[in-house]
Amino acid sequence: MEILHLDQITPDAVILWKWKFLVLNATIFYTWIIMTLITVGSWLVTRNLSTETVSSRWQSLLEVVVVGMRDQISEICQQESDRFLPFIGTLFAFIAISNLLSFVPGYAPPTSSLSTTAALAICVFIAVPFYGIWDRGLIGYLKHFAEPSLFIMPFHILGEISRTVALAVRLFGNVMSGSKVVGILLSLTPFLFPIVMNVLELLIGLIQAYIFSILATVYIASALKAREEKEGLNTGPIFSSSSG
Amino acid sequence: MDIKTLIGMFSIIIAGMTMFVGSIGPALGMARAVAQALSSIAQQPDEANTITRTLFIGLAMIESLAIYCFVISMILIFANPFWRYVTSQ
Secondary structure (H helix, E strand, O other): OOOOOOOOOOHHHOEEEEEOOEEEEHHHHHHHHHHHHHHHHHHHHHOOOOOOOOOOHHHHHHHHHHHHHHHHHHHHHOOOOOOOHHHHHHHHHHHHHHHHHHHOOOOOOHHHOHHHHHHHHHHHHHHHHHHHHHHHHHHHHHHHHHOOOHHHHHHHHHHHHHHHHHHHHHHHHHHHHHHHHHHHHHHHOOOOHHHHHHHHHHHHHHHHHHHHHHHHHHHHHHOOOOOOOOOOOOOOOOOOOOOO | OOHHHHHHHHHHHHHHHHHHHHHHHHHHHHHHHHHHHHHHHHHOHHHHHHHHHHHHHHHHHHHHHHHHHHHHHHHHHHOOHHHHHHHHO
16 A cells, blocks of 8 residues: 555655645655654653663663664764754654655655655754754854854855755655555565565665764864864774765 | 757766766776775774774775766756756646
């Protein structure tokens, strides 16, 4: 059961409910569902946490996820991950769950609409100066735009904008191409092959969620203060401010 | 041939050519990157974590080029503004 027709490339075009000027399309509807899933799920799990050696399996699951995120973030940023965890973690959870649910019949991933991914990318676009100013002050943050010389400043600004567009289009293209390929295969070879592609889509969806959050972390880390390299750890900032 | 036929024909031809050119370049680039990363991991298995993460970021950068081409060919086929303009008349 596909709610998207083959000639519709975004779930924005699927209108579920309409009342005067209020229009509820599939993107907004499934975004709400994912938001409720994440919020209620996390609330249910963290309601009674235990510090004993025996903890519930859901608590163990969340602990693994959160500890993994903290390790990755602090490895890239070279500092404590507490400030970045809420933002990056929410991005990852939202994108991962929205992509992983794509095997449910009648579901269209909200990330396969350009408006959702553009909104997420704009969040990153705003978060970069936010964390930069928090970390090194307004003057210090603005100074890094004119770092080698003042003439390089337009290119810095252009890079900020183009990498935001790249972030949005990359996620949209990957998820949209997945659902489109499955839809086209469904009309050609119905039984076995679409399932194989669906399984591949689950993998690609998770990798895209990872890449989106890692890139957001790298962009934020590029706006932070340059840290002195620790002894024996030669992991500098990986990509300072690359746009692709 | 009238303008409608021309627009439809060229949209499909250009969509195919976009995918043709736009997938060869990133494929070669990604192949080089993965080969280099594999030999680096074979030489220094301790650094596998950092190498893998950097590899993923680089692959995402390269892959976005192919994704741009894909999105453009999808727009040409499914959401072509010129086609919509011609057919609405």
